[in-house]
Amino acid sequence: MTVGTSEAAPVPIYDGHCHVASTDFIPTEFIEDVVGNVHRRLEAEGVAPRRSRLVDAYVAQHQDHHADQLVKEMDASGVGRAVLLVPDFTLRMTAPLSIEEMARRHHEIRLRHPGRFWVYLGVDPRRGPEGVDVFERLVGTYGFDGLKLYPPCGYSPSDRALYPYYEVCAALSLPVFLHTGPTAGSLDFAPAHPLNVDQAARDFPLVDFVLGHGGVTHVDVAAYLAAFRRNVYLDIGGFAGAATPGGWPAHLRHLFRLGLNHKIIFGTDWPLNRMSGGLGRLIEEVVHGPQVLAGLPHRERALILHRNLLRVLPARSRPVPVS
């Protein structure tokens, strides 16, 4: 599961940001929001199909209930392992499954594809004190690897109601992965500003916080947070769909030359870009393309492509020890 580089030994590639492309986990409302933007664009270009047909097409792309397709993509593109994020949308959207059911299903996916996935389980702090117990129990039962937050559901990552969860994370050395920046149109963008994490990051210096999409939106703020706070990292999920002049390879090229490569975690946000060439094309461009990683020291490539992820994961989740 490695891809050779031109410079030295093959560097393992781990994807720090994936979702199981399944309508069992991703609410149809979320898909409809995504389609809303696509439809608006196609409409402006005069080539829009009926909205319902677009929704059908997207729903059809979200039938990979056991992650078999994802594993196939990973195999074909040389991605050894990936993090599966399980956002908790249940307070804002109609979720087909309960958090317990989603956890069990992700556990089964791990059993089905041994050694391929880590899982960060999502919570919404408004679930109340019993939510903490549920999270702690599920993480313990299934040996999950991190906490996933989705602030656009309407809360700040520094909300005090999250602190009991952070206590659990501190005790178990679990990272916290939080979405930052824009998302589905019916959710709130303001709570997703990266500075909202600052208080929590100061109050829990032993918990690593990964700013989802921090290398793609609000990059300047996310980057200085990563530079100034030891426990803040950047994810680049969604990079291929970013509104970046000059194209995403040029954008990543700049990002990887800020002196922050000890803080940037490679991730794609699969299946976000499934319709535009799949994982293989992205990995090829990132790893072997002329721009993104070209000329970077071997060590820094390794940090971005897997080592930083291993560093934020608890020791028990690492396939190999890291310093």
Next chain:
Amino acid sequence: MTGGIPDVTIIDAHVNLATDLAIPRLFLEEQAANIYHRLASFGQSVKPERIADRLFSLHQDHDGDRLVAEMDAAGVEQAFLVAPDFSHVADVALSPPELAELHYKVTRRHPGRFRVFWGVDPRSGPDGVALFERCVEEYGFAGLKLYPPAGYSPSDRRLYPYYELCAGRGIPVLSHTGPGWGPLDFTYGQPLMLDEATRDFPRVNFILGHGGVTHVEESAYMCLHRPNVFLDISQFPGVLSSDGWQAHLNRLFQLSINHKILFGTCWPSFRMSASLESLTKEFREGTTVFAGVRQSHRRLIMAETIRRLAGDGGMTVAAEGLA
């Protein structure tokens, strides 16, 4: 020499007295830990204690002698010492009145070389206002300094008595923006927090400290649209830019706000990695920083604007023994 400005007068609008009498030990420890984390992540073998020791030893310039020697070597005629008020957020060796006296002594020890921005905190009550007034009247301090990450907005109403004084006496306000000392709250570093104060006090000139380095877009448009808002470029050696700080500054100098930009370094922030002389040399002789920038604009940036803000030819502190 095409991009340089060899014989220009240089006034550094933003330096610090490198003394642990003013900077809390906790802040330096946090900075050392951050440096260590970074170096270790990149695989450099360093001892954390050695970084901390080095940082502490750099903060023993209580009388400014070392700073003046560096200014001499770098051709910096005068510098604005920024005296921060951290008394509400950490243990500081000196009380605010003692700190004011220390800075006054430094200005007298090095006649004509320093002016002082006096740091305040809105939580100090009437005593703080009285001390500021005394600093201006008796010590000839040139401006007011704010450090909002200590936990307040620069538009906090409790600061308005200070602004009244500034308005009455034509004294500028320098407010830190962006990230800062690790233990403090970065959410207060957003430039827009100053907006209300700048509207309520149109006769007071406000300088966005580091505004040319972080939150640049926001800082630049405030400069463009508010007559009384300026920014400084201090901390530029640490700017997160893929093509270096020289190219970053050159882009900044193309934004039609050169009448609002102040040269500043935040020295000795970068003493561990550069010399002040090497930095100013890039402005004098480098081909990038000032490429395409008019000579008259270069002079504004390097000295003339800060001089005007502080009252041109205004009060300079008498030499020791003459007062």
